Amino acid sequence: MSTPNLTLQSYLTGSAKIPSSKSQSKFPSEEVAAIIAELDRAVIEKERKQPERKYLGASSLGDPCARKLQYRYMGQAKDSDKGFPAKVLRTFALGHTIEDLMIMYFRDAGFDLRTEKYGEQFGFDTAEGEVRGHIDGVICGGPLHLSYPMLWECKSASDKKFNEFVRKGVAEANPVYAAQVALYQAYMNLSENPCVFTVLNKNTSEIYIEMVPFDAELAQKTSDKAVQIIEATRGNDILPRIAQNDDFHICKWCEFRNTCWEKEGAA
Helix, strand or coil: CCHHHHHHHHHHHCCCCCCCHHHHCCCCHHHHHHHHHHHHHHHHHHHHCCCCCCCEEHHHCCCCCHHHHHHHHHCCCCCCCCCCCHHHHHHHHHHHHHHHHHHHHHHHCCCCEECEECCEECEEEECCCCEEEECCEEECCCCCCCCCCEEEEEEEECHHHHHHHHHHCHHHHCHHHHHHHHHHHHHCCCCCCCEEEEEEECCCCCEEEEEECCCHHHHHHHHHHHHHHHHHHHCCCCCCCCCCCCCCHHHHCCCCHHHHHCCCCCC
């Protein structure tokens, strides 16, 4: 007769009390808080050490504020109070993990999903390297009679945002993603077939897939914005603000809000 069985029997018969969750805690709240603070510090420090982009990222060119994109392109320092908190950085990292899972799911289903070329992520650059993009992958074949190859883009979303994608589609639910897809299709020569736009629900693990046809007008508009930003920067011109005051909803959370509204005079 083993001790574990005796211990379990004593719990079942009520001869011994199961410790409360409070008494089971080995660490006082101050120590738990200290551990979490160290984890937060580490992820923020790692992000801080990441090199700044020296180019316009194609994934962000759908942002409605060209001035914000210009600040990023110029290497303007973010406002001191506008860095991403640790939990947001962990959310970004989780998105990469979900992408790896989706790659596995597609490949397990028999799709020829390619994410690298010569050991590096698929991508492109244009305008003498001033605009660059890195795609999630290309589906080159599979078990279904579809038109290949197709651009593959993968996102993850909370339940609320996921349902918005389902109801409205990517063009309305997230115009930045729509512009990203159009630009990638254009510059990767994948415009003949639709993009397989995939979203995984982080709450329920449901999958939403939308076959997004190439939008030539959107791709041209987005490309023109990149040219506008580059030319303005080379001419030492700052593009106009997107709004008349900093209470505008886009401005409230911008990493350059103070730079844009407080350090400069009216544009």
